[in-house]
Amino acid sequence: xxxxxQTTVEEFxxxxxxxYPRLELxxxxxxxxxYVLILLGNGTLIIISxxxxxxxxxxxxxxxxxxxxxxxxxxxxxxxxLVSFLSERKTISFLGCAVQMFLGLxxxxxxxxxxxxxxxxxxxxxxxxLRYSVIMSKDSYVxxxxxxxxxxxxxxxxxxxxxxxxxxCRNVVNHFLCEILAVMKLVCVDISGNVFITxxxxxxxxxxxxxxxxxxxxxxxxxxLKIHSSEGKSKVFSTCSAHLTVVIIFxxxxxxxxxxxxxxxxxNSDDLDATDELVSVFYGVVTPMINxxxxxxxxxxxxxxxxxxxxxxxxx
Numbered sequence: 092x093x094x095x096x097q098t099t100v101e102e103f104x105x106x107x108x109x110x111y112p113r114l115e116l117x118x119x120x121x122x123x124x125x126y127v128l129i130l131l132g133n134g135t136l137i138i139i140s141x142x143x144x145x146x147x148x149x150x151x152x153x154x155x156x157x158x159x160x161x162x163x164x165x166x167x168x169x170x171x172x173l174v175s176f177l178s179e180r181k182t183i184s185f186l187g188c189a190v191q192m193f194l195g196l197x198x199x200x201x202x203x204x205x206x207x208x209x210x211x212x213x214x215x216x217x218x219x220x221l222r223y224s225v226i227m228s229k230d231s232y233v234x235x236x237x238x239x240x241x242x243x244x245x246x247x248x249x250x251x252x253x254x255x256x257x258x259x260c261r262n263v264v265n266h267f268l269c270e271i272l273a274v275m276k277l278v279c280v281d282i283s284g285n286v287f288i289t290x291x292x293x294x295x296x297x298x299x300x301x302x303x304x305x306x307x308x309x310x311x312x313x314x315x316l317k318i319h320s321s322e323g324k325s326k327v328f329s330t331c332s333a334h335l336t337v338v339i340i341f342x343x344x345x346x347x348x349x350x351x352x353x354x355x356x357x358x359n360s361d362d363l364d365a366t367d368e369l370v371s372v373f374y375g376v377v378t379p380m381i382n383x384x385x386x387x388x389x390x391x392x393x394x395x396x397x398x399x400x401x402x403x404x405x406x407x
Contacts, residue, residue, distance in 0.1 A: 100262040102182045103274075105175060107267040119176040125380050126169045132383030133158035136393070143396040149232040150216070153209045154386060156236050160202055161379030167194035168268045168375060175267075188269035193251045195375070196271055199345065200296050201243030206338055207300030208235045213331040214307040218314045246292050253285055254278075297345065304338055333386045341378055 107115075140146045140155040168191060175181045183191070215226050254271060260279035264270075271289075275282055311331060318324045387393050 100185060100259045100277075102184050102262065103188050103269065103277075104263045105181050105183060105267060105269070106263055106265050107172075107175065107181065115176045119173060122169060122176075122376065123173055125376050126165060126173070129165050129169075129376075129380045130162060132387075133161050133379065136383045136386065139393065139396045146393075146396055149212050149227040150209070152232055153205065153212060153236065156239075157202065157205055157209070158383060160198055160205065161382055164195070164198035164202070165376060165379050167191065167198065172267050183269065188264075188274065189251060189255055191269040192254065192271050192274060193247050195268070196250060197243040197247035199243070200246045200292075201239050202341065203297050203300045203345070204239040204242045205236065206334070206341065207303040208232075208239055209334050210304040210307040210338070211235075213334060214311055216330065217311050217327055242296055246296050250285075250288060250292060253288060257282070257285070297342075301342055301346075304342075308335065336385050337378075337382055340381070344378065 136158040137155050140151045140158075171183070171187075171191070212227055212232070216223050219226065250271060254275060257275075257278045258280060259277045261277040264273050264277065266273040275285060278285075308331070315324050315327050318327060
């Protein structure tokens with residue numbers, strides 16, 4: 092399936108689990124189940140945040156965007172992966188691969204920045220509650236959300252365009268989909284410049300929001316410690332515990348993928364890195380599935396909104 096000494100390719104072969112046909116059927120059922128749960132869970136959060144007027148706040152506006160982002164993120168890759176599990180021809184066109192790279196990187200970057208915006212929202216709500224409605228007005232949180240999407244699109248456009256301009260001498264991608272790091276291994280020339288661009292983008296759009304989150308929660312914890320009653324501390328912390336849990340899971344996986352040291356030999360290797368693939372699946376599938384579960388189980392407002400809508404919309 093490989094084309095040696097070529098500078099252009101018309102399609103890519105996604106290796107994935109092609110050597111393990113029995114595992115493909117198991118993973119098909121597994122991924123299909125998770126995709127349905129992702130659509131149901133995140134779709135429900137979006138619907139209740141729109142229909143319940145009590146949830147028309149900056150926090151739930153951010154959460155609705157996060158749910159929509161997770162749906163877009165998984166829809167850009169999971170349906171194709173499911174089809175490839177049942178198909179003998181596991182190829183994707185050059186254009187299709189480019190679209191997958193662009194959407195995956197754009198959605199991932201947007202989520203990083205959006206989680207930073209959500210941390211700022213929690214900081215203002217806990218540390219400056221009397222000024223919350225002024226600081227987090229609609230004129231503030233809507234541009235903040237739009238800026239998150241804009242940052243994701245710009246970063247993905249730059250990185251994807253630089254990779255697609257390079258000559259490819261191989262067309263076998265050791266992955267389930269066209270992930271940018273996996274595609275970069277197929278390039279014939281030195282990719283140190285692209286690696287540098289990736290590191291700069293990672294520092295700006297992944298580490299900077301993470302630093303913002305750390306500072307926000309440091310100030311939040313400091314404010315919580317100043318509360319004398321244990322009941323008050325527990326109540327305040329519960330308002331941001333769900334977001335903090337999502338941040339730990341999301342950033343734990345994404346930092347492992349993009350900040351793990353990669354030698355030149357690793358970047359040019361054709362060997363399948365099973366660890367990277369599993370982490371990529373966790374980051375791209377499991378995280379969007381558990382996000383609505385975390386926000387639902389640890390959020391009284393969401394529970395009450397579901398009960399209210401169930402009573403008024405279903406039984407009415």
